[in-house]
Amino acid sequence: MFISSSISVITSGFPHRAPRSASVFFSDPYDSHPLWFKPSFFPSPGFDSESFISELRTFVAFDTLRYELRSHLASLNRELVDLINRDYADFVNLSAKLVDIDSTVVRMRAPHLDLREKINGFRGSVEDAISGVRSELRQRSNAADAGEVLELLLDAFHGVSKVEKLIKVLPSTPFDSMGRSCMSDENPKQQDGTAMRETQSTLLERIACEMNRLKFYMAHAQVSIVHLLHHNLPFIEKMEKRIQSASVLLDASLGHCFIDGLNNSDTSVLYNCLRAYAATNNTKNAEEIFHTTIVAPFTHKIIARETSAGAAGTSGDIKHFIAKDCKMLLEVSSTEKSGLHVFNFLANSILKEVLSAIQKVKPGAFSPGRPTEFLKNYKASLDFLAYLEGRVTDLTSFSELDRMAYQLSHVTCAFCEGYCPSSSAVTNFRAEAIYVEFMKQWNVGVYFSLRFQEIAGSLDSALTSASLDSDSDKKSSPNLIIRQSVTLLECLRSCWKEDILVFCAADKFLRLTFQHLSRYCNWVLSAVNARKSNGGSLSPGCEWAVSATAEDFVYVIHDVNCLLSEVRGDYVEHISHYLSPCSSEVLDMVRKSMLQGAESLQNVLALLNKTIIEVIVDKSVEHLRQLKGITTTLMMNKPLPVRHSPYAVGLLRPLKAFLEGDKVTHYLTHETREELLLCTLTEITKQYYELAAKHVSEEKIKETLLQKHRQNAQKRASAASCVSDHNETGTDKMCMQLFLDLQEYGRNISVFGLNPEDIPSYCSPLAMRYTCG
Template sequence: MSDSVASLPSPRSAADVFWDDSRPPLWFNPSPFLSPVFDSESFISDLLRTFVPFDTLRSELRSHVTSLNSELLDRINRDYADFVDLSTKLVDIDATATRMRAPLLELRDEINTFRGSVEAARVARASGLNERYDAAVAREVLESSLEAFRVVSKVEKLIQEQQDGASTRETQSMVLERIASELSRIKFYMDHAQNLPFIENLEKRTQSASVLFDASLRHCFVVGLNKRDSIVIYNCLRAYAASDNIKNAEEIFRATIVAPFMRKVIAHEAYDGTSGDELENDYRQIKLFIAKDCEMLLEISSNDKSGLHVFNFLANSILKEVLSAIQKVKPGVFSPGRPTEFLKNYKASLDFLAHLEGGFSHNTIYFFCEGYYPSRSAVTKFRAEAICIEFMKQWNVGVYFSLRFQEIAGGLDSSLVFIQDSDSDKQSSPTLMLRQSVTLLESLRSCWKEDVLVFSAADKFLRLALQLLSRYCNWVSSAVNARKSNASLTPGCEWVVSATAEDFVYVIHDVNCIVSEVRGDYLGHISHYLSSCPSEVLDVVRKSILQGVESLQNVLPLVKKTIIEVIVDKSVEELSQLKGIAATCMMSNKPLPIRHSPYVVGLLRPLKAFLEGDKARHYLTHETREELLLGTLTEMTRRYYELAAGRLSDARKTETYLQKTRKNAQKRAGAAASGVADHNESGTEKMCMQLFLDLQEYGRNICALGLNPADIEPYCSLWKCVAPPDRQNKISV
């Protein structure tokens, strides 16, 4: 809402929204109309939003306009005499205006005349300045032409003296440096005097002089390199820099000094795939060559005070020739098809690059120190050189990782078929029992071996390690879930069909060993290997590894539950004898039972055999055995309770039905036989007593295993179901 509307007083009634004949409308505020930014649409929209609909407002405004017009006419009619008097008082106005117009017209003519004079002077001055500028330009061109002619003549004279060969090498190199400076001056002068016939004729002489100069400078530079004359080399390099011919100097050094040596080191022999294609020994000799035959030139060109930092002989001469020689003679070293040889040559190449930079390397991270390059910016410039980038492109680390991935991950996949422990497995890993676990740990370690890992692809190898953990975890969980759900088995999970509880003991043991190894030495090895990385990176790596281990550890409860199910399934077979108890107890001539049933002794036999077996005692911790004992007894007793309670319920229903039938028969036969068997115990009572005796014996067997039956909830439920009324509140076996 605008200030004009917000400042209005609230209307007292609906009629106050507009107006009446005795006072102006409350919504009308004249101050916004005086504002230079008054917006009628905004003003009306505020009124519409605050007070009334548009149609009503429009009607009232029209009425107000009519009222204003009427009031205006009334005021004009009322003061008409004053308007008439005003016009009569204005006497001889036209004559006064005519007298004032004459001097104004005269002044305008004078101003126009003065303006024309000023404009003519301005045009004349501009024309003079243009002529002066053209004369200055022409003079500059003439002077440049004359100076170019003089310099060309001077250069030709110097070159002629140079070809006479009477001076020493140092003198020749100094003269060549001077000629280079003069040629640069000629180029500058010719750029300022283009398209002139004189200059075009002079250009031919300049080109001829440049050719002779290039030949003389090349000869002098080669002689200086061969003679190792630092002064001559320095002067020649300055001449090349002055003539802006840097690439020629780098190419001459490559072809004259570097290329012959490379032909000796990297022999021109056909690639035959033998170990002779390794580069480590070649790089060692090249490093010695650089230190012996190239150090003087490199020191001269890398010295800050020399002004020769524009040259990059390490990249454009040495590295370029090294790459060219390898590509011609040993192209197979760049092929990742032989991963071991590829990685060895790749790391040797990285160390060689680090040597060229004057630093030392650690897993492809270069640390600058004093050497051929005087500053970090120089090292950065070296890495940005086209030949350096081209050299690194030859090493296809992505394909190398793909091959290693297939090798490592494929080895684990092929082993994920359950096979019993063997002597060979125990020899290869004294702590792990399953071949799959041994392969997993070996695969995890392979990801961070010196002869496998590429530091630049460390993130990919980290992801591979996490994928290996996940693959092993899925192998265990998928098999266990498939066994539980009776679903179709995926490849590699067939072992779960015939697996025993002891087989799952191996799984628990190996998972615990793997978790302990990865959290301990394995993670410590990775942290040490990545110690040069920022702490934030190390934290992410540690968290990802620990998260992968946690996922593997979360499989253990599922495996323990499977062991419990396997043992319980064996024990439940003995409970099938409960069917015969009901039939026996329902016999009328059968006395009350006084002994437990024979099947009770065999209920806990599988559990006892499992806990006392060598595998459980050697490969399970005490806490795990206690957990399995309690879990098995709880599940076993739950099934015992469900089966016994069901049988007892069925017996009671049957007995109730028989009693009704018997009573109906007695009513038909008369009351004489009604007292027969009134004092005999019912079949349900016999069955409860038999189950009670069995439950007591079952409880004594539980106590023999070291647990209190009262601590098992299903046992308490079964006790209340079969115990006599006077013994239900206290469990005693």
């Protein structure tokens, strides 16, 4: 058949297994596969051909695997052909049986179309019913909202009427329009006036509560009406006018009652008035009344009569005024569980008036242009704020800086007689806008900049001096010698003086301290480098180092040691004492930083010692230039030397003169002198050996060349025998002379109390006598 022939053509490209013989007829069938070949895995959804082949290739040859796959493909093709041939007749007759299929489809579609029309009609009726129900529910909701709004409006109307009636009762109480008590002859007793004030304040508190409730009703009713009608009602506008008029009358009456309570120091009246202000959310009005009525007149009177020099007296008068005339109101407003914590008379009344009075009367008090007066005023203001917060009871045992540090520290402390009875009250006080504005007036950054220029300028002026001057004034630092070191110590101490330091800028002054130490160390390093460069590219202030002697560097070493002792000792304790209010972690960090700054000074000492050694070695090496004359002195016709050269005696004279000088014995410690002695001798001996070895090597080369020249010049073989092997050469004489010189050099070393053999480089020149050849 066609399909069969087509498949046979397709599969003809694959090799087929040869027909089996009769001997293997009863063996495995033709389509059998090895055990490792599982065709059942192929139809699975998770089958992966690449992983299948990679797994089989580990133990099956590629040709075998390909053969089995092609055999399986051939068997599948045969099965496909068999399936097609089996049902081929039905497949061919399929098109002949499909007759009038369109009419059949139409008949089957008719019931479905009828059912769809019925469903659409039912859906429309249901949607109409749902929309009707929703409309009715919306109308019911609007009616309920309108009823609620109407109820709110009725409550508001009754509330306005009640407030107006209560306000009409107020004039019957004994207060005139100015809020002063108007006692009649019929009520002459003080308790009658007190009772009337209390009645008045109680009534005002009640009116305030009603007014608060009225505003609540009006706010909700207005929002609902605008939501329903999208516009306001004339009734609402008329009610708002009545409420506004009642609010004006209430504020006036409440203000008069509050002032009368302040003038008469009536605690009950103040409680009632403050609760009334809190109920109407009008705390700013109460704070402003207390500010303008009580605080402002007294503050203006006190500050106006004081000069800038009397700032401390002004602060004391204000403190006395607060303790006398303001304490009662402050205690009333800070009563626990009274609901009066919303008032902050400290900030918005007292501190506000103090700031305003200073800005008007003493505008220069905030100017950092005069640092001394600025710091004095700043400390006075901090003391005043600490008094308001009430964080310290007795500070008489504290210095001014310690008191300031303690006041500014935000650690939890025991609150005492003050007006902030808790840490939360202090936090609220500091969070007020007037407190932030008051602290912004003190530009500590500019103050530090001026102090920075003042302190750092003096040090920079001293370090840029071209000479190494000694300090004539020994009062400030009796142990230091040169003026640069004295200026550094004065600058370091100035950073932490009581009349300079501002605690809130302590980190900046600490950084300035490190900058001073670094600047001094760089000055010393520049001086050392300037001496090495012999005057080339000098930095300002390092000119003295070009011609400096070893004694000059002794002064610098002495001062560096003194500075190290000061920084690591009293100076660190001094800073830690001033920073004692800080946490232990901060103190430990400051101590470690200061010790690291001292390490830079410690590193400078090694360079200074090395510089002194180089200065002495340079002077001693000048005597070694006489080594060049040994060759000329020891001619071939002269005998072997029997005594040392003259230069060997003066080789260590610069070192001896240096160590026996008064400056070294007075300003250097014994350990430093011993270190300089050993290092200097080691360096001199090293250069001595190198120079001697160089001359010996050159002499050997000269003799070798001379001997070759003589041998070439000789024409007879007997002439060579005329030269005796036992004659002493110039090299031998030079080595002998060097040996004698080194013996004298070793005796000179012993004078210093050292064993020459302890110097490693000393043993090498001694061997030259035996290696000269």
